[in-house]
Amino acid sequence: MREDTSEGVGPRLARTRKLRGLTQQQLAERVPCSKSLIAQVERGHKPASQALIAGAARALRVEVGELTGQPYHDGTPREDLVHAAIPGLRRALLGWDLPDEDVRPRPVAALRADVQRASKLGRDAYYGRLGEMLPGLLEELTTAVHEAPSADRAALFALLSEAYTGVTAIAYTLGYFDLRSLAMERVEWAARQSDDPLRVARTQWQRSTLFLVSASYERGARLLNRIRHDLGEDVGRMDPATLSVYGATHLRSAIFAARKPNAGEAWLHIAEARDAARLLDADANHYGLEFGPSNVAIHEVGVAVEMYDGTEAVKRAARIRLPPTVAPVRLGHYYIDLARGWLYHGNRARALETLYAARQAAPQQTRHHPQVRETVRMLTDLERRRPKSLSGFASWLGIP
Template sequence: MRDDGANTPAEERIGRRIAQARKLRGLTQQQLADRVPCSKSLIAQVERGHKPATQALVTAVARTLRIGLGELTGQPYLDPEARENQAHQCVPEMRRALLAWDLPDEDISPPSMERLRADVRRASALGRQARYTQLGEMLPGLLEELTRAAHVSEGARRDELFGLLSEAYTGVTAIAYTLGYFDLRSSAMDRVAWAARASQDPLRVARTQWQRSTLFLATATYDKGLMLLKRVRRNIGEDLGRLAPAELSVYGATHLRSAIFAARAADRQTAFDHIEHAREAARVLGGDANHYGLEFGPSNVIMHEVAVAVEMYDGGEAIRRARLATLPSTVAPVRLGHHYIDLARGWLYHGDRQKSLETLLAARRVAPQQTRNHPMVRETVRMLVDLERRRSRSLSGFVSWLGLP
């Protein structure tokens, strides 16, 4: 589909890519709809550009047609001249660092434990701020230092180093997910799990299972994802009064992820049941926290209930729930940016195009790299362009910033 990087609007559409992939496999719209499953009307509207594709539909179609998500989303979105996309240049070095997971560089003299802890804290902070270029530049060297230090240490020091290494590998998964390098993401998640097991920390291992569930989301394997998350909760325990704060965070995060699984499976009742379980865990926790990078707490519950409504094309419900609470200024930019991206889709489904664009602009302000590389942002913008008879200066500027034709 790509020759010189200048795609036509039709080629840029996910719907157009779905139509091309469907025809290559000799399927009618009805046959594809039967296999997804969904209505033929939805397939037709998405292919023609009359309705934006949801993440649920895109992943289900990719699974049904046995193709990669990137073939439908067009990721990664490469534009060397875009400041927000300089993170792509860090990907080759991160790949090389992942390959050397069991081959520590003997020429490296590991820095002090204090320095390694501080560097991992800094890397985690960059991830929370969605500053992926700086994070990508930092990670390869940090991974080499941590790998060397972990392999030459023993006892509790070794356990802690592998915990830090697992956290650093998580930074690679965040960049890979954001930029659309799905193979790199899978490899990095394997390394996250390996280092977590070596850390001898059961909660860190449980957290990696929560992270692993995103792979089931990406392949529309909702039953297995829900099964995995249920197993994590069972292993932690479900008596909230007996759980430590970090355990509450992991427990609550699994309910939030389960809510998204249920929403994508169009099981509205189950989705909001999971939201209520998570809300109770957040109440017991007493406020927003960031155990193991999960960002769990009342704010994350609010953002997920909006996301659940959006996943089911219910813009009115998404807007209603968003208006019920005010998010504090302490919410991490990476989470707030994702929330604004979801909410912009909610406004679009609700019929308020101006609010949709304003919310996308808010996402850009708090998390530009994340916003520029998110396929649902591009779907929303393309729909706004199609619906507006006269493109406003703000919309034209946003289209140009995204690098769309």
């Protein structure tokens, strides 16, 4: 029997809080946030932010999915296909040190080409197709790294680390957080065998997302500071790949600071990232980081939204002209954030319009994002005469 995923964060939060025997004030003190925010979210008068969800989950000692309802299923063949790869991915991750003796890996060049195809599927947010591809590719790479001569092992481990990263993307998008944590362990293990310090640094950057989900902002910030210290602070001497890793850590640090919230610190990290992007002089995709001027601009909107400053988010978005080369996965995230910005700003029509832009850019990412559902529920509650476009979008999400 499938769980009802049409229910919003507010009712789930209220029910879990009461089961823990906490008042709204007590929960607010543990998050921490205002009692008014807890009350408004529980009554459905304000959408739950990612920061509030993470903080409340930590305070209530539950997984984030207990509050968001993830993973979302609607029982349709289309959606079941997206989730169908999860068992195979779990098996592939569990067999990391026990290669399948019946698998005969192809040459390194063929494996590299498939990893590149998998990375492009992730970049394009085609998670269903990526999920179909990865289990077999992971099994093949696992056998290859155990059987390869020493001269080839480092390169194969780099490919395996990149392929494991695809699992983290699927698990995060669909809401399989336990699988994501396991995949992160495999990413780091393989990266450390690749003899590539930058890949290891990128892996640590990726690890910081786990601290975001668990609302462990101070530890996450310390991890990112450590990465920058190891890379060095002289950006003028960095090559493009190092600049990308360095700049990406500042963008992630900006989100951590916004979650605290510390506006001054957040915008300082954005400025540091902008300087790194200026030296890079163009959007790049070293180690799948998508770092460059476009990603800095996208994060400017994200930082404002994290701090509930819709007016600032809309103002900064008005200055952004994203090129057509921006990855769909980044574009989808940008529109999801901007839709919340428009909602906080008080323009419900533009919020819905922007959600449709997110759907066009990255439909699977948009459909499975809890913030999209929170935005749509809020729009539904605020609109007395619900337009067909809003009803249609809610129906597409599986919200009655």
